[in-house]
Amino acid sequence: MSKFDLKIYPMGGVAEIGSNMTIFEFEEHLVAIDYGILFPYEDFFDINYLIVDTTALKKISKPITLFITHGHEDHIGAVVHFIKEFPQAKIYAPRLARELILSKLDRANLGHEIIEYNKEFKLDFGEYTLRPTHVTHSIPDTYGVIINKGQELAFLFISDFKFDLIPSFEEPFDVENIKTYFSAAKRKIAFLDSTNILSEGKTLSESELLGDFEEILLRNKRTFFTLFASNIYRVKNLLEIAKKANRKVCFIGRSLNFYLDAADKVGLLSKANYPIVELDAIDNYDDPRLLYLVTGSQGEHLGATRRIANGDQKNIKLKEDDIFVFSSKAIPGNEKKIYRLINTISETGTTVITSKDQRVHASGHPAREDLKQLVSEINPTDIVPIHGETYFLRKHIDFIKDNFPKIQTHYMTNFDTMLIKGSEINIVDGKQMEPLIIHGDSIVIPREKISERRKMACNGLITIAINHKSKNIHVDSKGLPEELTRYHNEIKELAHYTAFQEFKNRDYDYVVEKIRIKIRTFAKEQLGYKPITLVSMV
Ligand SMILES: [Zn+2]
Structure with a gap:
C-alpha cells in the first residue's frame, strides 16, 4: 500500500505570476498542467524569460503527460524545452493552443505530436479520470481541468478564467459541466485564479x-x-x-x-x-x-x-x-x-x-463578485488559491473565509505538496527550486552570470591587449563616455610601465592582474565607477 493515492504540487505560477506548471502525480503517472514562461523582473538584467526547472521530475520514473489549458505564453511558452527534456511525453492541447505550439516547434525545428482535445475528451489514470471543462478567458479555447475519483473525491483546477456568461463568439463559462463532474463528489477541492482578487465587483464581459x-x-x-x-x-x-x-x-x-x-x-x-x-x-x-x-x-x-x-x-x-x-x-x-x-x-x-475613460478593456480574470457567484454555484468543500502572488493568495483566503466560512481553505505556494490518501488531504512544505534563466531562444544562463551582465551593461568595458614581444599596447572601450578616449594614452602608459618596468620579471598572470587593478582604479578616478576591465598579454 503506498503512502498516498495522489500528490499535487505546483512548480510555477503559485506565489508568482507566470511560468505556470502544476503536477498531478498519480500512482503510475505524472500529469503536468501547462508549462509556461515568466517574464523576469528588472533585476534579471535583460533576460528573455524564466522557466521551471524540471530536473526533479526527471528523477521520477513514471510516464509523463503534458496537458495544456490554453495558448497564453505563461502556459505554453516552455513547451519546446519540455519536449527536449521529455521526448517520450504525450502532449494534449486545445485547437488554438495546439496550433500556436506547432508553430513554436516549427521555428525550433522540432517534431512532436500534439494531440488535440475538446470538451468531450477524457483520460484515465488508475481510479482517476481527467476531463477538460470549458471556461472563458482572454484567449479562445481555454479549459479548466476536472479530475475525479468516482463520487468520492474531485478536483477542479482553473488557473486562468473569467466568469463570462455572455462572451463574444464562444460558449459561456460551462458551469453545468463542473456541477456534473465536480460538485457531485463528496469531497471537492477547487484550485482557483487569484489574479483579480483585489478587484471589487464583476469583471466586464x-x-x-x-x-x-x-x-x-x-x-x-x-x-x-x-x-x-x-x-x-x-x-x-x-x-x-x-x-x-x-x-x-x-x-x-x-x-x-x-x-x-x-x-x-x-x-x-x-x-x-x-x-x-x-x-x-x-x-x-x-x-x-x-x-x-x-x-x-x-x-x-x-x-x-x-x-x-x-x-x-x-x-x-x-x-x-x-x-x-x-x-x-x-x-x-x-x-x-x-x-x-x-x-x-x-x-x-x-x-x-484608456479603460479609465471608457469601456475599452475587459480583464480575463474573475473579480470578487464573479468568484462569489462561481463558488456558490459549484459548491466546493475546499479551496486552494492559485495564479497570483503571495499577497493575492492570502487575500483570496480571507475572501473565502469571510464569504464562505464552511469552506476549508489551503495556502500553498510553488513546491508545496498536497498529499491525498482516501479523501484525506495534507499539505507539506516543499523546497523552493530556482527557475532556469533563458536568454536567446533556449540556452540556460547560470544565475551568477546575471550580475556580470549587469556590470558590463551599466559600467562599460575597457580592453587592453599587450604584445609582450613588440611591447605594443592596444586600448579599446565600449559603453563608456567619449571623454574616456582622451585617457587611452594614459591607460597605455600605465599598462606599459606596469608590464615592462615595475613587474617586468613576474609571470604573466600576476602582471595582468596588477594592470587590471590599476586601470580600474584609474578609471574610477576619471569616471566615478569601475568599468569591467579585460587585460590580455600575448
Ligand atoms: Zn491565460
Whole structure:
C-alpha cells in the first residue's frame, strides 16, 4: 500500500505570476498542467524569460503527460524545452493552443505530436479520470481541468478564467459541466485564479465592450487600438465593427498576424471576411477611415505602440485628429513605461482613451463578485488559491473565509505538496527550486552570470591587449563616455610601465592582474565607477 493515492504540487505560477506548471502525480503517472514562461523582473538584467526547472521530475520514473489549458505564453511558452527534456511525453492541447505550439516547434525545428482535445475528451489514470471543462478567458479555447475519483473525491483546477456568461463568439463559462463532474463528489477541492482578487465587483464581459468600440469607430477619425494580439475575439469584434462602419483595418506588429493566422487556420475567424489591408499597400496613411490595430500595449522597447508614439513608424505621424485607444491593462511592473507612452502620444494632440475613460478593456480574470457567484454555484468543500502572488493568495483566503466560512481553505505556494490518501488531504512544505534563466531562444544562463551582465551593461568595458614581444599596447572601450578616449594614452602608459618596468620579471598572470587593478582604479578616478576591465598579454 503506498503512502498516498495522489500528490499535487505546483512548480510555477503559485506565489508568482507566470511560468505556470502544476503536477498531478498519480500512482503510475505524472500529469503536468501547462508549462509556461515568466517574464523576469528588472533585476534579471535583460533576460528573455524564466522557466521551471524540471530536473526533479526527471528523477521520477513514471510516464509523463503534458496537458495544456490554453495558448497564453505563461502556459505554453516552455513547451519546446519540455519536449527536449521529455521526448517520450504525450502532449494534449486545445485547437488554438495546439496550433500556436506547432508553430513554436516549427521555428525550433522540432517534431512532436500534439494531440488535440475538446470538451468531450477524457483520460484515465488508475481510479482517476481527467476531463477538460470549458471556461472563458482572454484567449479562445481555454479549459479548466476536472479530475475525479468516482463520487468520492474531485478536483477542479482553473488557473486562468473569467466568469463570462455572455462572451463574444464562444460558449459561456460551462458551469453545468463542473456541477456534473465536480460538485457531485463528496469531497471537492477547487484550485482557483487569484489574479483579480483585489478587484471589487464583476469583471466586464468581452461583449460589454461593443457599445464603446462602436461609438469610437463611428467618430470617423483615424483610430489606433493597442491590445494583446492573443485576444482573438476582441480583434474579431473590432474587425466586425470596422466592416459594418466601412472602415479598413491594418495590423502593425508581427504578433497580430501570428495569432490571427493561427486563429484562421483552426477556424476561429476568417481573415478573408474582413477589410484588412497590408501596411505597405496603403496609399493614404492619414485616411480617417483607417483603423490600425497595434501590438506593444505594455510599452515594450521594440513594440509597435512605442514606435508609433515616438514617430519612428514609417509613414505614420500622430496628429491632433487621431484617436489612440489602450484596449489593455498594465501588467504589474509596466505602469511607468505605459504612462510615458500615453504622455508622448498626448503631446501630439491625439486623443488617448484608456479603460479609465471608457469601456475599452475587459480583464480575463474573475473579480470578487464573479468568484462569489462561481463558488456558490459549484459548491466546493475546499479551496486552494492559485495564479497570483503571495499577497493575492492570502487575500483570496480571507475572501473565502469571510464569504464562505464552511469552506476549508489551503495556502500553498510553488513546491508545496498536497498529499491525498482516501479523501484525506495534507499539505507539506516543499523546497523552493530556482527557475532556469533563458536568454536567446533556449540556452540556460547560470544565475551568477546575471550580475556580470549587469556590470558590463551599466559600467562599460575597457580592453587592453599587450604584445609582450613588440611591447605594443592596444586600448579599446565600449559603453563608456567619449571623454574616456582622451585617457587611452594614459591607460597605455600605465599598462606599459606596469608590464615592462615595475613587474617586468613576474609571470604573466600576476602582471595582468596588477594592470587590471590599476586601470580600474584609474578609471574610477576619471569616471566615478569601475568599468569591467579585460587585460590580455600575448
Ligand atoms: Zn491565460
